[in-house]
Amino acid sequence: MSKTNDTRRVEEALWKAHAKQGVFGAFEVTIGWFGKEIVDFIAYKTTGEFLCYEIKVSLSDFKSKASLSFHGDFNYYVIPEHLLEVLRDHTAKSFNSLNFKLFDTRLKNSGIG
Known part of the structure; x- marks a missing residue:
């Protein structure tokens, strides 16, 4: 199956965000017990963290x-x-009666990173 333009743009952004010293990244990596799962992108920092x-x-x-x-x-x-x-609209419709916002723009980490 070919990738959509959106997928290619997201992959490019991930690659650029991790293209720095001490960080190593790879796409579509088999992971988990017995290799039954694939992570879309994984990065390893030399600090010992996996993302x-x-x-x-x-x-x-x-x-x-x-x-x-x-x-x-x-x-x-x-x-x-x-x-x-789309997710904000979908969430607003789902939780309208509860006056609850899952994707609240006031939250520090709710934006596009």
């Missing part, structure tokens, strides 16, 4: 039942900005 990233580019991809390969010291979803807006 795992799951790339999601659509709402259906985000809601997928596929297992998440979150085995790192730090684990992240990486999404394009348009999906963030």
Whole structure:
């Protein structure tokens, strides 16, 4: 299956963000017990930390039942900005009666990184 333009852009951003001394990264790495899982991108810092990233580019991809390969010291979803807006809208509709915001723009780490 070929990758979407969104997936390629997210991968490029991940690669650029980790292209520095003391950080090593790789895409689609087999991980976990008996190699049954694949992490979309993994980075290793020479400080001894592993960072795992799951790339999601659509709402259906985000809601997928596929297992998440979150085995790192730090684990992240990486999404394009348009999906963030879809998730905010979807969340607002789901929690409207509770006056609850899952993606609150006031939170320090809620933006695009």
